Amino acid sequence: VGYRAPIDRIRFSLDETAELAADIALGNAGDLSSELVSEILYEAARFAGGQLAPQNVPGDRIGSRLADGKVSTPPGWPAIYKAWAGAGWNGVDLAAEWGGMGLPTRMATATMEMWTSACMSFALGPVLTQGAVDTLEKHASEALKALYLPKLVSGEWTATMNLTESQAGSDLGALRTRAIASGDGTYHITGNKIYITYGEHDLTENIIHLVLARLPDAPPGTKGISLFLVPKFLLNPDGSPGERNDVLCTGLEHKLGIHASPTCSIAYGEEGGAIGWLVGEENRGLACMFTMMNKARLFTGLQGVAIAERAYQQALAFAKTRRQGRASGTPASEMSPILAHPDVRRNLMTMRALTSAARAIAHQAALAIDHAQDMRDAERARKAEELAGLLTPITKAYCSDVGVDVTSLGIQIHGGMGYVEETGAAQHFRDARITPIYEGTNGIQAIDLVIRKVLRPGSTLADEVIDGFRAIGVATRDETVPDFGQLGPIVIDAADALREATDWLRLHQSDGDALLASATPYLRLFAVTSGAAYLAKGALRAARRQAGGDSSPVLAEVIADARFYSENVAVGAVGLAMTVMTGSVPPLEHFAD
Numbered sequence: 001v002g003y004r005a006p007i008d009r010i011r012f013s014l015d016e017t018a019e020l021a022a023d024i025a026l027g028n029a030g031d032l033s034s035e036l037v038s039e040i041l042y043e044a045a046r047f048a049g050g051q052l053a054p055q056n057v058p059g060d061r062i063g064s065r066l067a068d069g070k071v072s073t074p075p076g077w078p079a080i081y082k083a084w085a086g087a088g089w090n091g092v093d094l095a096a097e098w099g100g101m102g103l104p105t106r107m108a109t110a111t112m113e114m115w116t117s118a119c120m121s122f123a124l125g126p127v128l129t130q131g132a133v134d135t136l137e138k139h140a141s142e143a144l145k146a147l148y149l150p151k152l153v154s155g156e157w158t159a160t161m162n163l164t165e166s167q168a169g170s171d172l173g174a175l176r177t178r179a180i181a182s183g184d185g186t187y188h189i190t191g192n193k194i195y196i197t198y199g200e201h202d203l204t205e206n207i208i209h210l211v212l213a214r215l216p217d218a219p220p221g222t223k224g225i226s227l228f229l230v231p232k233f234l235l236n237p238d239g240s241p242g243e244r245n246d247v248l249c250t251g252l253e254h255k256l257g258i259h260a261s262p263t264c265s266i267a268y269g270e271e272g273g274a275i276g277w278l279v280g281e282e283n284r285g286l287a288c289m290f291t292m293m294n295k296a297r298l299f300t301g302l303q304g305v306a307i308a309e310r311a312y313q314q315a316l317a318f319a320k321t322r323r324q325g326r327a328s329g330t331p332a333s334e335m336s337p338i339l340a341h342p343d344v345r346r347n348l349m350t351m352r353a354l355t356s357a358a359r360a361i362a363h364q365a366a367l368a369i370d371h372a373q374d375m376r377d378a379e380r381a382r383k384a385e386e387l388a389g390l391l392t393p394i395t396k397a398y399c400s401d402v403g404v405d406v407t408s409l410g411i412q413i414h415g416g417m418g419y420v421e422e423t424g425a426a427q428h429f430r431d432a433r434i435t436p437i438y439e440g441t442n443g444i445q446a447i448d449l450v451i452r453k454v455l456r457p458g459s460t461l462a463d464e465v466i467d468g469f470r471a472i473g474v475a476t477r478d479e480t481v482p483d484f485g486q487l488g489p490i491v492i493d494a495a496d497a498l499r500e501a502t503d504w505l506r507l508h509q510s511d512g513d514a515l516l517a518s519a520t521p522y523l524r525l526f527a528v529t530s531g532a533a534y535l536a537k538g539a540l541r542a543a544r545r546q547a548g549g550d551s552s553p554v555l556a557e558v559i560a561d562a563r564f565y566s567e568n569v570a571v572g573a574v575g576l577a578m579t580v581m582t583g584s585v586p587p588l589e590h591f592a593d
């Protein structure tokens with residue numbers, strides 16, 4: 001089954017839930033016009049559905065291969081990548097100063113969803129390149145920017161993010177890669193990194209590694225980590241790739257999914273030291289890397305949305321053709337398509353509503369990132385930055401979990417045909433499974449949300465956000481649209497439950513272990529409430545458009561998803577709040593040793 005980008009759904013979410021239409025009307029989106037949004041979404045959908053989607057299954061079956069330190073991506077990928085980058089798709093929200101389109105991050109979120117739905121293994125490389133561009137733009141010297149940014153923005157070269165070592169996964173304080181100043185402004189880097197996505201490949205002639213390493217006199221732990229730029233090929237004076245740097249791919253992982261995305265072990269300095277350049281200040285590397293992480297985490301959450309969308313399309317197509325049993329009203333001589341069975345419809349609605357809620361959350365995070373960059377109103381930008389910080393762990397963790405849940409439901413709808421590889425339903429599940437793990441595991445995201453965001457000393461942001469959710473619930477309840485069902489009251493109840501759980505966290509601030517044990521259900525509670533509130537906001541807008549005579553089919557879908565999500569998912573918020581407030585006791589009492 002192919003992939004058809006859900007342009008109308010994405011557009012509605014961008015325009016109405018994430019305020020893109022309003023920002024365009026107010027002149028807050030640069031040169032972006034409504035027509036340009038349509039054109040970009042249409043062209044991206046065409047490339048994703050026509051060129052990338054057919055690569056997904058062969059990419060999975062063939063995978064990337066390593067021989068003599070060189071990695072080959074599946075046949076045809078270098079040409080497709082060239083066409084993709086040549087069309088300017090790498091630079092959607094990257095600075096025009098360096099050759100990008102300079103559009104809002106919301107636009108890049110929309111196009112990235114399409115690349116990822118079409119072929120997640122392909123889309124992973126650009127995620128890292130774009131994150132590296134953000135980091136270099138903010139922290140690198142002018143000289144490094146001038147040499148590297150134009151090629152990275154155009155996608156002529158790709159970039160990587162080198163954090164992980166075998167003893168340093170979630171705990172980056174344990175990393176051991178060394179950097180020693182050479183005295184000429186460069187550094188010699190030695191060490192071994194693992195799990196480096198697109199660490200080596202044949203798509204571009206150069207690969208730019210961003211590497212975390214320790215200087216000899218660095219303080220221990222995370223305060224002693226610096227960031228270095230280490231190119232695969234050193235540059236000639238004219239900026240073209242020249243001599244090979246001492247960077248080698250020593251292995252490729254065999255893994256559950258994303259087979260075409262090369263996950264590399266990289267050795268730096270086996271022959272004397274790879275040459276690197278410091279990015280940002282010494283010992284401030286983690287802070288620099290965090291610039292990359294906000295966007296990378298948004299895009300990781302988005303991977304969940306994207307793959308959920310693909311799995312939904314495939315399951316719906318299957319449910320229309322597979323015949324089993326007789327649904328009510330079917331003649332005795334016939335079998336019904338399984339789509340006719342109420343339980344199959346429930347599963348499909350669950351897939352669609354979860355995907356819509358996750359997309360709405362990701363678009364809100366992108367909106368916050370956009371407003372944080374708009375310096376015309378410094379106070380709004382500061383608040384938006386804080387909001388982006390709050391929504392980032394929620395987006396990363398919840399949307400990636402949704403990806404796993406929805407792809408699993410996709411298999412369920414296929415029955416046995418989902419479990420065998422033939423239909424491709426299993427691939428979506430296998431591909432999605434990494435997303436809760438990398439870019440900071442979802443457990444670590446939950447801890448970040450609770451400790452660094454919600455309980456940040458002096459911050460009232462969480463309360464303001466919860467008040468906003470409640471206000472949406474009240475507005476939805478007061479609108480009395482029959483198709484809303486219990487949407488408004490459920491959003492109100494969820495917001496109240498989230499408020500109670502947030503007060504509980506504050507009361508238990510001194511009980512560190514209880515907070516840590518409650519973090520995951522708290523993140524889920526926050527996410528489920530956000531999802532319901534953002535979908536309700538969209539439903540309100542959709543109902544008003546319908547009342548004004550707009551009969552676009554997307555409006556009824558938006559309202560149906562909001563109602564279904566609230567009545568089937570967000571109703572769980574009250575229970576989740578109870579888990580937060582009482583549920584930390586069981587894990588703390590067990591497995592003492």
Ligand SMILES: Cc1cc2nc3c(=O)[nH]c(=O)nc-3n(C[C@H](O)[C@H](O)[C@H](O)COP(=O)(O)OP(=O)(O)OC[C@H]3O[C@@H](n4cnc5c(N)ncnc54)[C@H](O)[C@@H]3O)c2cc1C
Pocket residue numbers: 161162163164168169170171194195196197198255263434437438439440441442443444
């Ligand atoms: C396919 C793939 C691609 C990747 N790409 C990259 C890449 O491009 N660049 C890169 O640098 N890395 C990459 N990674 C590494 C990835 O980011 C790490 O695997 C991840 O951060 C988790 O680290 P770990 O595997 O060592 O697990 P661990 O840190 O050992 O965690 C194991 C479990 O313990 C939990 N845990 C650990 N510490 C805590 C704590 N303090 N509190 C609560 N729970 C905790 C975790 O949540 C997890 O469930 C990739 C990994 C894979 C598999």
